[in-house]
Amino acid sequence: MxxxxxxxxxxxxxxxxxxxxxxxxxxxxxxxxxxxxxHSYHYQTTWLHENAAGTLHHDRTRIQIKDVINTSKINFVQxxxxxxxxxxxxxxxxxxxxxxxxxxxxxxxxxETFGITGLKENAFTISNINTARLIRQHIEYNFAKYNNETEKKQERLNLVVGGAGFTGIEFAGELANRVPELCKEYDIPCEKVRIITVEAAPTALPGFDPELVEYAMNRLEAKGVEFKIGAMIKEVTEDKLIYEKDEQREEIPTNTVVWAAGxxxxxxxxxxxxxxxxxxxxxxxxxxxxxxxxxxxxxxxxxxxxxxxxxxxxxxxxxxxxxxxxxxxxxxxxxxxxxxxxxxxxxxKGTVASLGSKDAIGVVFGDKKLFGWSASAMKKVIDNRYLLKLGGVGLVLKKGKLNFLNL
Amino acid sequence: MxxxxxxxxxxxxxxxxxxxxxxxxxxxxxxxxxxxxxHSYHYQTTWLHENAAGTLHHDRTRIQIKDVINTSKINFVQxxxxxxxxxxxxxxxxxxxxxxxxxxxxxxxxxETFGITGLKENAFTISNINTARLIRQHIEYNFAKYNNETEKKQERLNLVVGGAGFTGIEFAGELANRVPELCKEYDIPCEKVRIITVEAAPTALPGFDPELVEYAMNRLEAKGVEFKIGAMIKEVTEDKLIYEKDEQREEIPTNTVVWAAGxxxxxxxxxxxxxxxxxxxxxxxxxxxxxxxxxxxxxxxxxxxxxxxxxxxxxxxxxxxxxxxxxxxxxxxxxxxxxxxxxxxxxxKGTVASLGSKDAIGVVFGDKKLFGWSASAMKKVIDNRYLLKLGGVGLVLKKGKLNFLNL
CATH class of the missing domain: 3.50.50.100 (FAD/NAD(P)-binding domain)
Structure with missing residues (x-):
């Protein structure tokens, strides 16, 4: 048989x-x-925003399939x-x-770009290892170019995140951590760099507890992230984004739009x-x-x-x-x-959204709200539990986020 | 008075x-x-090719002027x-x-671009910290883009060095060391990457001892560098370089031309x-x-x-x-x-040209020829002597190339 x-x-x-x-x-x-x-590898989609911001190397995020699959039992076809x-x-x-x-x-x-003009052609998406490292390099390349031009172009330093949902918030948080490093690397005054999150809904993190949303926005704003809430993206071109808010059309000069809203x-x-x-x-x-x-x-x-x-x-x-x-x-x-x-x-079991290094918000065990480092530690625990399930203790030690008690 | x-x-x-x-x-x-x-800093022009290739960080190459100048004795105006x-x-x-x-x-x-069509607009030059790190990022960006396109573009992986003089040879040597790292970082098969040096003169390193020239070319060719000798660059566009050799026009698809010939x-x-x-x-x-x-x-x-x-x-x-x-x-x-x-x-006192890590050629003490690691060590000794002159032992320890006995 x-x-x-x-x-x-x-x-x-x-x-x-x-x-x-x-x-x-x-x-x-x-x-x-x-x-x-x-690909020959599996990757943790939930970590890609860190690879895209450049705060975590993508080799930490991916795992060779042959390291967790016994190919004498399971055939692997790449x-x-x-x-x-x-x-x-x-x-x-x-x-x-x-x-x-x-x-x-x-x-x-x-x-999913919902047919927004120019979005598919001109915006980046945090979809896989290839797109994540392209975003990282695209941002760096624009920073590298900035001081090589006589006429300084602000669009190289305006980083726009499309969407303040889960991924958009997490990515903005990582960017806020990354920007000071980039400024040092490319001799750019940090105050010239903008991180702008554009969200169509009437709130950031729609569906989240309002207290957590407020905490998240306050913390990100303190790190320099700007929010355009209730702002509908209308068009993206190579060097600008147009949105509509309160029936006004506004324009942000930018070479970098990262679409995280669909x-x-x-x-x-x-x-x-x-x-x-x-x-x-x-x-x-x-x-x-x-x-x-x-x-x-x-x-x-x-x-x-x-x-x-x-x-x-x-x-x-x-x-x-x-x-x-x-x-x-x-x-x-x-x-x-x-x-x-x-x-x-x-x-x-709950949801935890990272706000960059050592900060996060979340709801766990049904209705327990978490803020700050305790939420951040919980997020790392969740990530490590997954690795444990996938490849045992060895994989946790190799790819895990083991600094979860680092205050 | x-x-x-x-x-x-x-x-x-x-x-x-x-x-x-x-x-x-x-x-x-x-x-x-x-x-x-x-700028607020001095840089070692002779190390810029390493920064441009990405084999040495530019912060190793530059020295804050206030670290070597006593500003109570000398006014510094940036x-x-x-x-x-x-x-x-x-x-x-x-x-x-x-x-x-x-x-x-x-x-x-x-x-000096000698009026070659499109060279000024489309080629990079290893002139200063800003241009060197732009070259590094430009190459990385093209590697990052490669796997994000359905139709693979070979011009992203063809790296052309204009000129096989001192700087061109040194840069090609560093690139040869850098490419395997880049291939690993961006999941690109190394055999797809080409490093092509185009030189108008009838020899590489014109003016150098022929025995040294042969050694240099052999070593670089073994690392995958291709030489087009007696080849005159006629035109550079955004995605190709045209040269003439033996009265034939040839084209190299490339996004990256680094001009090191004038x-x-x-x-x-x-x-x-x-x-x-x-x-x-x-x-x-x-x-x-x-x-x-x-x-x-x-x-x-x-x-x-x-x-x-x-x-x-x-x-x-x-x-x-x-x-x-x-x-x-x-x-x-x-x-x-x-x-x-x-x-x-x-x-x-002599001249030493690096051929990438641990390899070099040179003539010192009038007519003594050096090859390989001894030349490479000598080059580092020369670099360290300069730092000693500029800022004493402290600067040598901070910025020097101290692995000169590393075989």
């Missing part, structure tokens, strides 16, 4: 944890598991997925093709013909799409409604990891001929 | 050593000495010289004016009306121009003929430093009413 082929697309939080769990729970002769990923055919049960890769009996789609997010699921989802909204598929309770029983969609491409709030769960690492654990268990059931699958219930 | 005003323009090798020598040899009541420099009026004995600065009784011009070099004296020299050739003034034996007895022109703006070879001495740090010592001694004579000035005779 032929072993079933399990194919996992993407080695982000969702895909990689699925693979690691299957590696532990399945015997070698129970299934052929193949993990497909574009290739780019170009198409999914759920009817033929076939995956097209840039350099090949794979057939599956069971498919796990963990293809992650893409930036994500969507992978566009391969739509191309595959799944019923979806912005690349996110409303999945059943067992994380399978309505149309197919042999496909699981997890992580940022999955849409699940929180029945308490009647709103979708946000696409977070926490939920992606839990979905992966649920899916690995369900795959084991299916392989063993058990078609009664376990429903997925998110266990939300 | 009024103390004479001595004004020194430029704190390069020539100007700064003049100031340091006067500080030691003149009493406070003998003269008012004012040193004018654009400003940019905009004009010299030798008839009115007056210097115009961007933010002021200075009158002098004696003037020392040590304004250094500028790049320097000239400061253009302020011509604006001041001195008789000059490309900003270099043929000075008398005591380093004064024909027209004025109260002006000394030293360093790269001075032209002096080597009577043995009937060719001008090259504009080197070694000669600039010796000219400064001669001039400081002559200024002391003039202030003491002694108008019989000492003639300048260069004491050429």
């Amino acid at each position: 032929k072993n079933p082929n399990i194919v996992i697309l993407g080695a982000g939080y969702a895909g990689l944890i699925t693979a690691v769990k299957l590696q532990k729970s399945l015997g070698v002769n129970e299934a052929n598991v193949t993990l497909v990923n574009k 290739d780019t997925v170009t198409g999914i055919d759920p009817q033929q049960k076939s995956i097209t890769l840039e350099n090949g093709q794979l057939d599956y009996d069971y498919l796990v789609i963990g293809l992650g997010f893409e930036a 994500v969507r699921g992978s566009s391969l989802i739509e191309q595959a013909g799944f019923e979806s909204n912005r690349g996110r598929v409303k999945v059943r309770k067992d994380l399978r799409p309505n149309e197919y029983d042999d496909v699981f969609i997890i992580g940022d491409c999955a849409l699940m409604i929180n029945e308490e709030t009647e709103r979708p769960y946000p696409p977070t690492a926490q939920i992606a990891i839990q979905m992966a654990e649920n899916t690995a268990a369900n795959l084991k059931r299916l392989i063993h001929g058990n078609t009664h699958l376990e429903s997925f219930t998110p266990d939300l | 009024k103390n004479p005003n001595i004004v020194i323009l430029g704190a390069g090798y020539a100007g700064l050593i003049t100031a340091v020598k006067l500080q030691k040899s003149l009493g406070v009541n003998e003269a008012n000495v004012t040193l004018v420099n654009k 400003d940019t010289v905009t004009g010299i009026d030798p008839q009115q004995k007056s210097i115009t600065l961007e933010n002021g004016q200075l009158d002098y009784d004696y003037l020392v011009i040590g304004l250094g070099f500028e790049a 320097v000239r004296g400061s253009s302020l020299i011509e604006q001041a009306g001195f008789e000059s050739n490309r900003g270099r003034v043929k000075v008398r034996k005591d380093l004064r121009p024909n027209e004025y007895d109260d002006v000394f022109i030293i360093g790269d703006c001075a032209l002096m003929i080597n009577e043995e070879t009937e060719r001008p001495y090259p504009p080197t740090a070694q000669i600039a430093i010796q000219m400064a010592e001669n001039t400081a001694a002559n200024l002391k004579r003039l202030i003491h009413g002694n108008t019989h000035l000492e003639s300048f005779t260069p004491d050429l």
Whole structure:
């Protein structure tokens, strides 16, 4: 009897944890598991804003897949997925093709630019290792150019963050820490540099507790971050951003717009013909799409409604990891001929947003608010717990954030 | 009786050593000495190619002027010289004016692009700290962009050095050391990167001993540097360089051309009306121009003929430093009413060209040829001797290259 082929697309939080769990729970002769990923490495999306600001090297953020996967148990194919055919049960890769009996789609997010003029062409997004280090270098290059021009261009020193949501706030906090270092490196007076966060909603961090929002804004403003709240970005060009606030159009000269205000699921989802909204598929309770029983969609491409709030769960690492654990268990059931699958219930442990080094805000254990270094320490503990889950103590020691008690 | 005003323009090798020598040899009541420099720091021009390649941080190359000048003895004015009026004995600065009784011009070099189409606009030059770190960042930025584009652009990875003279060879050697680090940092296969040196003369390092030239080319070629010898650069655009060799036009796609094949004296020299050739003034034996007895022109703006070879001495740090010592001694004579000035005779101790870390070629003590690590060690000894002269043992320990015995 032929072993079933399990194919996992993407080695982000969702895909990689699925693979690691299957590696532990399945015997070698129970299934052929193949993990497909574009790069040889996994990266922690939740740390990319630090790589983009230049406060943490990207090699700390990425983990070679072969360091956490036992390739005698799991096949690893480094290739780019170009198409999914759920009817033929076939995956097209840039350099090949794979057939599956069971498919796990963990293809992650893409930036969503909502058709804002020039945004796609001229703004950067914190999407992966390549874009994060490009942002870091783009900022440095502009600082390096500044003193080489007779006519000083302020747009080189105006750093604009599109969106004051979770990622935008975290990135602005890192930038505030990074700017003094950049000024020293390039002989630029710090008071000339501006960090401007532009948010369309009537508040920063929409959805967060107002006390935490106020704390975050005060702390970032004290570090020099400016906020334009209720300001809708209208257009981005090579050297400026135009926004509208209180029915007034305003212009910020800038070469650096980092868009952190919209994500969507992978566009391969739509191309595959799944019923979806912005690349996110409303999945059943067992994380399978309505149309197919042999496909699981997890992580940022999955849409699940929180029945308490009647709103979708946000696409977070926490939920992606839990979905992966649920899916690995369900795959084991299916392989063993058990078609009664376990429903997925998110266990939300809380949310912590970093405000740069040694500062953060968060809500944990349901309603406990955290501020400052205790929130920052909690964030590092969360990050280390993930590494522990992924690769054990060795990985925590190698890639972990171990200075969490550093006051 | 009024103390004479001595004004020194430029704190390069020539100007700064003049100031340091006067500080030691003149009493406070003998003269008012004012040193004018654009930046708060002096830099070692001979190390800039390392900063530009990214193999040495520019803070190792620069020295705060106040760390070597006693400002209770010497006035330091940080400003940019905009004009010299030798008839009115007056210097115009961007933010002021200075009158002098004696003037020392040590304004250094500028790049000479010989009217090659597009070179001035599109090529970089290793001229100062600002341009050196811009080159470093420009190369990094292009490497960072490479993996962010669907259509890979080879011009981002082709690094072209214009000229295989002393600076071009030294820079190519550093680049060869730097490229593997950059490839690792940006996930680029090293075999995709090209370092191409384009030289118009029929040999690399024209004027050097042929055995040394062969050694240098072999060593650099082994590290992956390509040479186009007898190749005349015709045009540089944003994304390519065109050269002519054997009456054939060839094109290299490249975003990075570093021009290291021509320097000239400061253009302020011509604006001041001195008789000059490309900003270099043929000075008398005591380093004064024909027209004025109260002006000394030293360093790269001075032209002096080597009577043995009937060719001008090259504009080197070694000669600039010796000219400064001669001039400081002559200024002391003039202030003491002694108008019989000492003639300048260069004491050429040799030349060593670095080929990247731990490798070099050189001729010292007249005709002794050096290769490899012994030449490399000798180069570091020369650099440290200069620091010793400038700021004593403390400066050697702080900024010196102390790993010269590191094999």
